[in-house]
Amino acid sequence: MNESSIKQTLWFLALVLVQVLVFNHIHVAGYATPFIYIYFLLMLNLDTKRNTLLLAGFLLGLVIDMFANTPGMNAAATTLLAFLRPWLLSLFVPRDNTDDRRPGVRSMGFGSFLGYVLTAVFVHHTVLLLLDTFSFFDWKTLVLKVLASTALTTFCVAVLDSTRKGKA
Amino acid sequence: MRNLLEFLMRYSHCFLFVLLEVVCCVLLFRFNNYQGSVYFSSANRVCGTLYDISGDITGYFHLKAVNDTLTDRNLDLEHEVATLRATLAELTADSTMTDSMSRAALADYRRIKAHVVNNTLDRADNFITIDRGSADGIRPEMGVVSGKGIVGIVGKTASRHSLVISLLNSQSNISCKIKNSGYFGYLRWDGHDVRYTYLRDMPRHAECHKGDTIVTSGYSSIFPEGLFVGIVEDIADSNDGLSYLLKVRLATDFGRLRDVRVIVSPVQADIDSLAVTANP
Numbered sequence: 191m192n193e194s195s196i197k198q199t200l201w202f203l204a205l206v207l208v209q210v211l212v213f214n215h216i217h218v219a220g221y222a223t224p225f226i227y228i229y230f231l232l233m234l235n236l237d238t239k240r241n242t243l244l245l246a247g248f249l250l251g252l253v254i255d256m257f258a259n260t261p262g263m264n265a266a267a268t269t270l271l272a273f274l275r276p277w278l279l280s281l282f283v284p285r286d287n288t289d290d291r292r293p294g295v296r297s298m299g300f301g302s303f304l305g306y307v308l309t310a311v312f313v314h315h316t317v318l319l320l321l322d323t324f325s326f327f328d329w330k331t332l333v334l335k336v337l338a339s340t341a342l343t344t345f346c347v348a349v350l351d352s353t354r355k356g357k358a
Numbered sequence: 359m360r361n362l363l364e365f366l367m368r369y370s371h372c373f374l375f376v377l378l379e380v381v382c383c384v385l386l387f388r389f390n391n392y393q394g395s396v397y398f399s400s401a402n403r404v405c406g407t408l409y410d411i412s413g414d415i416t417g418y419f420h421l422k423a424v425n426d427t428l429t430d431r432n433l434d435l436e437h438e439v440a441t442l443r444a445t446l447a448e449l450t451a452d453s454t455m456t457d458s459m460s461r462a463a464l465a466d467y468r469r470i471k472a473h474v475v476n477n478t479l480d481r482a483d484n485f486i487t488i489d490r491g492s493a494d495g496i497r498p499e500m501g502v503v504s505g506k507g508i509v510g511i512v513g514k515t516a517s518r519h520s521l522v523i524s525l526l527n528s529q530s531n532i533s534c535k536i537k538n539s540g541y542f543g544y545l546r547w548d549g550h551d552v553r554y555t556y557l558r559d560m561p562r563h564a565e566c567h568k569g570d571t572i573v574t575s576g577y578s579s580i581f582p583e584g585l586f587v588g589i590v591e592d593i594a595d596s597n598d599g600l601s602y603l604l605k606v607r608l609a610t611d612f613g614r615l616r617d618v619r620v621i622v623s624p625v626q627a628d629i630d631s632l633a634v635t636a637n638p
Contacts (some may be wrong), residue, residue, distance in 0.1 A: 211412050217480050240371035248378045255385070257405050258478070259485040259521065262385030269382060273375040321386065323482055328549075 198234070202250065205230050210257035213346075221331075222338035224346045227254055228314055231272055232307060232347065235292045236283075240276060247272030260322070267318040271310060278313075282306040294351050304348065311343045312336070401487055406475065406519035410489055413475035420616055431505055467582050468622040470494060472502075474615045475519070482549045483529060486510060486522040488618060493517045501581040501621040507609030508532070508574060508585050509618055520620075526552055526612060533578060534587050537571040539564065545572075545587065545606070552612050554591060560602040566593060572606050579623045 209227040217223055231247050238246075251265030258264065279293060282302040291297045293306065315336050323332050366373070472494075476487035490496050492515040502509040502522050510530060513523040523530050526547050534557055535542035541564035543557045557572060570590040576583025592605035 207408075210408075214478075220480070223480065241374050244371060244374050244378060248381075251382075256402065257409075257476075259487075260481070262382040262387075266379060266382035266386065269375065269378045273371070 194235075198230075201233075202230055206250070206253050206257075209254060214258060218338070218342060221335050222342040224342045225311075225315065225318070225339065226343060226346045226350065228268060228271060228311065228343070229347050229350055231268060231275065232310055233292050233294060233351070236279070240273075243272040243275060244269060263321045264318060266321060267314050270317055271314045274313060275310070278306060278310055281309070295348075303351070304344070307347050308340070308344050311347070312340045315339050315343065401491070401514060401516040401519040401521045403516070403518070406487065406489070406516065409475040409487055413473060413489070417473070417616060420614060423614060424616060427505065467624060470496060470620040470622060472496075472520075472618050472620055474618060477524075477612065477615055479526065479552045479612055484524040484526040484612075485513070486524050486615065488520050488522055488620070489518070490620065491515050491518045491520050495622065496520050496620055499580060500623070502618050503581075503585060503621060504610050504615060504618050506611070507587055508581060509610055509612075509615065511580060512620065524612065525555055525608065525610070532581070532587075533575040534572050535575040536560075536564070536566055536590075537573045537584075539566065539570075541566065542575045542577070543601075543604070553608060555588070555606050555608055557590075557604040557606050558596065558601070560604055562601060564602065566590060566602065566604060568593065572604070579625050581621065582623075 205227045209225070213224050213226055227250060230250055231243070234243065234246065247268040248265055251263075251268035252261075254264040254268075255261050282305050283293070283298060293303070295303045298306065319332060319335050319339070323335075470490055472488040472490040474486055475489050478484045478486075486502075486509065488502070496512055496515050498512050498515060500512045502512060508525065510522045510524040510527070511532070512520050514521045525532070525545065528547065528549060530546065532545045533542060534545045541560060543560040545555055545557050547555045560566065568590055572587040572590060574581040574583060574585040574587060586609050588606040588608045590604050591607045594603045594605065595601075596603040
């Protein structure tokens with residue numbers, strides 16, 4: 191194991207712990223819950239292989255599911271996000287950018303980064319909350335929950351990313 | 359052949375994606391009726407231990423509220439004891455057969471103390487994780503109560519932890535009745551407000567009023583008869599118009615759940631042995 195994969199593993203564990211112990215219990219006004227654990231998927235290096243991305247996404251979702259008693263729900267959403275990530279990045283990153291840096295405010299610029307995170311978070315939350323409300327279909331509450339949670343998660347991810355700007 | 363292999367290699371991520379999503383869907387749709395899936399829930403060893411630690415720490419923050427409730431409860435009970443003593447003194451010799459019978463029925467139910475280590479309120483199907491499991495004698499289908507009212511039914515057990523299907527779960531159907539008139543229906547949550555649940559299938563001719571007390575009916579062996587559930591808040595027609603739908607204010611505050619008791623029914627041994635006979 192090299193230094194960067196140890197670092198990734200630590201990020202994985204830290205994000206999972208923070209998510210299940212703190213953020214899963216936050217419901218702003220009963221609607222918005224921040225799902226910051228997907229920051230792990232969003233910030234993996236640009237040269238990460240697609241299959242690695244998919245497996246990392248599935249594992250991340252599955253671990254969160256175990257704690258939240260929702261087997262498959264988070265895993266389905268994160269796997270989809272991992273599948274779409276290369277395509278989402280190609281929308282917001284200039285095509286000639288082929289180095290091995292990680293996506294972030296610094297490497298992408300604030301506008302592109304915000305667009306990338308917002309789109310990714312929106313897709314993830316839509317799938318996750320759709321699966322969650324499967325049996326009680328109440329679309330107004332659902333739309334409100336998706337929008338509120340998307341805004342909150344994007345905010346948290348942006349804050350998290352800017353705090354580690356110096357180190358990267 | 360080479361082209362085929364190249365094609366497969368090139369699009370391997372698509373196949374992997376489909377495979378993983380299928381696994382997710384299998385987990386998603388089979389979890390609730392698949393006993394082995396306890397490993398994928400928070401009742402497994404690692405998740406349970408972590409929640410134990412977290413629960414121990416957060417438990418301190420609720421101590422003040424818990425103390426307040428205990429004091430209230432203590433006062434209530436002291437008052438009740440005083441009233442009962444007075445009644446007993448009046449009745450003395452003919453403190454009748456029904457009284458002693460009901461006391462005997464309740465005495466048969468053993469209670470196991472447990473702590474809540476994880477609890478959700480925001481989902482359509484909420485579960486509670488408690489720190490007692492099959493090693494402590496807990497089996498699926500046992501009832502769980504708090505000091506204030508009923509909480510739910512044990513769904514799955516691991517050796518040290520159990521997963522409880524909370525009242526706030528679309529799959530929880532508990533038979534309940536109105537205390538005074540005895541008319542019964544079943545209790546099921548609608549997925550919105552965690553303070554209220556609904557008593558369904560209440561017959562048209564039933565006498566019910568706002569403020570009536572709802573208790574368990576005791577028609578199944580899970581809960582003994584007469585455990586407090588809540589108070590009728592509102593009376594409405596059901597969707598098909600054939601019965602009443604009672605909005606019930608829950609006695610249990612699910613947002614502050616910490617100490618619970620698991621009720622072991624006296625016929626549990628019979629049920630266990632029957633299950634063994636049925637699935638050899």
